[in-house]
Amino acid sequence: MGGPIEAFFNALAKYSWRTLVGVFVAAGAFLFFAKPLGVETWALPWRGYLVGAFILTATILATHLATAVYERLQRQHDRRIDLRMVAGSCTYSTWSINVQPGGKKPMLLLVCEMNFAHYEDYSVILRDAYLKGTRSVLPTADLTVEGSCDDPTMLSIGVSPIKARPGKPLAGRLVFVDQFNDPHLSGKLTFRPNTLPTQFHANRLVTVPNCVFCSQPVTLESQAKEAQMTAHTACIWP
Numbered sequence: 001m002g003g004p005i006e007a008f009f010n011a012l013a014k015y016s017w018r019t020l021v022g023v024f025v026a027a028g029a030f031l032f033f034a035k036p037l038g039v040e041t042w043a044l045p046w047r048g049y050l051v052g053a054f055i056l057t058a059t060i061l062a063t064h065l066a067t068a069v070y071e072r073l074q075r076q077h078d079r080r081i082d083l084r085m086v087a088g089s090c091t092y093s094t095w096s097i098n099v100q101p102g103g104k105k106p107m108l109l110l111v112c113e114m115n116f117a118h119y120e121d122y123s124v125i126l127r128d129a130y131l132k133g134t135r136s137v138l139p140t141a142d143l144t145v146e147g148s149c150d151d152p153t154m155l156s157i158g159v160s161p162i163k164a165r166p167g168k169p170l171a172g173r174l175v176f177v178d179q180f181n182d183p184h185l186s187g188k189l190t191f192r193p194n195t196l197p198t199q200f201h202a203n204r205l206v207t208v209p210n211c212v213f214c215s216q217p218v219t220l221e222s223q224a225k226e227a228q229m230t231a232h233t234a235c236i237w238p
């Protein structure tokens with residue numbers, strides 16, 4: 001490249017993106033709209049330079065744009081809330097069976113204690129919670145985590161399908177969804193079955209003898225031991 005052209009390109013490189021946009025648009029206009037602009041004869045001898053300037057500014061602007069998009073994505077990725085959680089005593093971690101609100105379907109009710117903390121300078125709001133591999137079926141109030149010194153929280157999470165098996169402990173991870181719709185996965189938790197005493201079921205069967213799911217009478221033997229209401233084991237685990 002000759003001296004003046006090199007100087008021109010050097011000057012271009014030092015200018016801001018606004019100048020680059022200006023050169024890009026001007027060079028493009030001269031190249032593609034020389035005739036309607038009435039500068040055809042004027043632009044012709046400069047065609048080589050115009051093509052060079054057009055391609056160069058287009059390349060620089062495309063690079064700038066790609067970098068800006070990449071940095072923005074990177075910033076958004078870094079901005080994800082770093083929510084920490086420590087499970088409370090496992091003696092509180094239980095599962096039982098209840099009824100889904102507004103439907104005659106069983107619901108797996110998980111109860112546990114959890115400590116939440118974060119370093120953000122705003123409150124983190126947990127809008128949804130469920131066991132990994134299930135979905136939430138019990139609307140829960142938003143849980144606000146103020147910062148690094150929050151008290152432990154007792155959680156009651158109603159999910160479907162019923163991943164627990166009768167009489168067996170259930171292991172799994174909880175997913176908490178924050179106000180930005182980002183999920184946060186807990187460590188592995190073990191929920192033990194909250195088996196109600198036989199006498200409790202026997203007493204209730206006297207006053208509420210029919211299954212909430214199929215409306216048929218339930219015997220003490222066919223009553224689901226982890227169910228908090230009258231229900232056949234076979235109606236919960238078909």
Ligand SMILES: [Zn+2]
Nearest residue numbers: 211214232235
């Ligand atoms: Zn039933």
